[in-house]
Amino acid sequence: MSLPAVPRTSREVQLVAQPRGLPADSDLLVAEMPLRAPGPGEVVVRNRYFLVFPGLRTLMGDETDGVPLPPLRSGDTLFGPALGEVVAVGEGVGLRPGDEVVHLDGWREFAVLAADHCSTASGAFPDPVAHLSTGSAAYGALTRLAPVRTGDTVFVSGAAGATGVLAGQIARLLGAGRVIGSTRSAAKAARLRDEFAFDAVVVPGSAPFADLLVGAAPDGLDVVVDTVGGDQLTAAVTVARSNARIALIGALSGQLSGDRAGGSSPASVDSYRLIVQGIALRGYRGADHPDVPAEWDEQFARWLHTEQIRFPYATVQGIDHAPAALQELIEGRHLVL
Ligand SMILES: NC(=O)c1ccc[n+]([C@@H]2O[C@H](COP(=O)([O-])OP(=O)(O)OC[C@H]3O[C@@H](n4cnc5c(N)ncnc54)[C@H](OP(=O)(O)O)[C@@H]3O)[C@@H](O)[C@H]2O)c1
Secondary structure (H helix, E strand, O other): OOOOOOOOEEEEEEEOOOOOOOOOHHHEEEEEEEOOOOOOOEEEEEEEEEOOOOHHHHHHOOOOOOOOOOOOOOOOEOOEOEEEEEEEEOOOOOOOOOOEEEEOEOOEOEEEEEHHHOEEOOOOOOOHHHHHOOHHHHHHHHHHHOOOOOOOEEEEOOOOOHHHHHHHHHHHHOOOOEEEEEOOOHHHHHHHHHHHOOOEEEOOOOOOHHHHHHHHOOOOEEEEEEOOOHHHHHHHHHHEEEEEEEEEOOOHHHHOOOOOOOOOOOOOOOHHHHHHHOOEEEEOOHHHOOOHHHHHHHHHHHHHHOOOOOOOOOOOOOHHHHHHHHHHHHOOOOOOO
C-alpha cells in the first residue's frame, strides 16, 4: 500500500466570526495552514471522512455551559469525529503509517495530534464510515433509559436524522411492535415508511402535533426517543401510556433555531401526567453509560453484516464544500437516507 506524502500545508475549516443566530457560509472559511512534523507521542493523520453534526451549532453559540465539548470561538478550527489513516509518526508511538484511526480532529485535511487521542478503527464494520455513526446514543437510550419490550409502540422524533433513522431500526430489532417517526419532509417520510419499515411517519404542520401522533398511535406510546424536543416532546408526553419511558437524546428544535443560541430548548410538559401515568423522562448523556459504545459497536457490526440494519448517510466530497454541508444540515436539505 502506498501512503500519501505528507504535505507542508493542510486546509482546514475555521470559524471566522461567532454567528449571531444560525451560522451562515460567511462565518466559515477554508484556510491553508502550515502542517508541522509530529513531535514525540504524536501522529499525522490524513482524514478521509469527518462528521457534519448539529452540535457544532451549539459550540459556536453562547450557551455552551455543561456541553461536553469545548466552545468554538473566532479563529478556531472546527473539530469533530473523523476517520483517517496515519501517514507519519513521532517517537514512541505504537501506531504505524497506514493504520486507520478514529479521532476528534475532523474538519481538516491532515491532523497532527497525540497518538493516544486516536483509537484504531476496528475493521469490524463492512463500511468503515460506520465508525462515525451516532447510533451509540440511540442504542444506549433504547437499552438503558427507555428499554424496549416486545410489542411496544415506539416513537422516534427526528427519524430521518442520523441518530433517528438508526433509533427506529434498533427499536424494531429490540422487539418493538409498532415504530412511528417524525420528519418535517414528506419525501423523507415516504422513504422512512418504504425503505426503513416505519409503520407510520408524522409530518408536523397539518394539525396539532398531538392529534397527528394520536392518529399514528391510537393506543398510545410505550417508548419515546426524542431528538427534537419542543412541541414534539410536549405531544409525546400527552400521548404516552402508563409506565412509558421517554429518552431525550437531542433537542434539534432549540439547537437549530435561529431565535436561540443553540444550547437551550424549552418545552412545555404536563408534569401531572408524568405523575399519574408513572412516565419516566430522562436525558441521555454518553458519559453516564461508558459500557454502551463497545456493546453498540459489536451489535452494530453484527446487524450490518447480517443486513438487519441499514446505515444511510450523505457524503459531500472535498473540504471546500464542508461549510456548505453544515448549512445543508441545518436546513434539513440532506436526506441521510
Ligand atoms: N445525547 C447524545 O449522546 C447524543 C448523541 C448524538 C446526537 N445527539 C443529538 O441528537 C440530535 C440529532 O442529532 P443527529 O446527528 O442525528 O442530527 P442530524 O442527522 O444532523 O439531524 C438533522 C435533521 O434535524 C432535523 N431538524 C433540523 N432542524 C429542526 C427543527 N427545527 N425541528 C425539528 N427537526 C429539525 C432535520 O430533519 P427533517 O428535515 O427530517 O425534519 C434535519 O435533517 C441532536 O440534537 C444531537 O445533538 C445527542
